[in-house]
Each structure stands twice: as C-alpha cells, then as structure tokens.
Amino acid sequence: MFSIEHEFDSTVITLVDEGSAPLGEDVVINAFEECITLEQYDPRTKTMQKITLSMSQAQDLAAALDLPEGVYTLRRGDETSD
Numbered sequence: 001m002f003s004i005e006h007e008f009d010s011t012v013i014t015l016v017d018e019g020s021a022p023l024g025e026d027v028v029i030n031a032f033e034e035c036i037t038l039e040q041y042d043p044r045t046k047t048m049q050k051i052t053l054s055m056s057q058a059q060d061l062a063a064a065l066d067l068p069e070g071v072y073t074l075r076r077g078d079e080t081s082d
Contacts, residue, residue, distance in 0.1 A: 009033075 001016045011031040017024040028039045036058045038051045053061065063074055 001018050003014045003016075005012045005014075009032060013029040013031070015027040015029070017026070025041045025043065030037045030039070035055065036053045038053070040049050041047075042049050060072075060074060063072070
C-alpha cells in the first residue's frame with residue numbers, strides 16, 4: 001500500500017510494507033525540484049535515516065529497475081551498456 005500527497009514544495013509518497021511478518025518500517029519519499037529524499041525509521045537506533053538522491057541518480061535508479069545485470073550510462077533518455 002502507498003499514499004501520495006502534494007505539499008507546497010514536494011510530492012510525498014509513503015510506502016507501507018504489507019507483506020508477511022516481520023514487516024519493514026514505512027518508507028517516506030519526498031520528491032523536490034532539485035532532489036529526492038528517502039526516509040525510514042530505524043527502531044534499533046530510534047532515529048530517522050535519510051538518503052538524498054540527485055535528480056540524475058533518481059533517473060538512473062528508475063532506469064535500473066527495468067534493466068538486466070550490467071553497467072550502464074544514460075544518454076538522452078537511452079540506456080546503453082558499457
């Protein structure tokens with residue numbers, strides 16, 4: 001399950017783990033104009049962990065989800081294997 005909310009300066013997507021136990025903590029994705037952040041609560045340290053991706057890294061991640069194993073460089077929207 002997931003939710004999508006549009007805030008003033010970002011789009012917030014929350015991913016809720018619905019699989020079998022043990023369940024993972026919710027993942028909150030904030031899509032800003034200049035970057036994307038991923039946040040997840042870590043119950044071991046009782047802190048919120050944050051990862052920031054540049055827009056280039058986010059585009060690479062999106063492309064990687066649909067490609068087989070290999071090393072790639074994105075060029076003008078085309079995936080090419082190196």
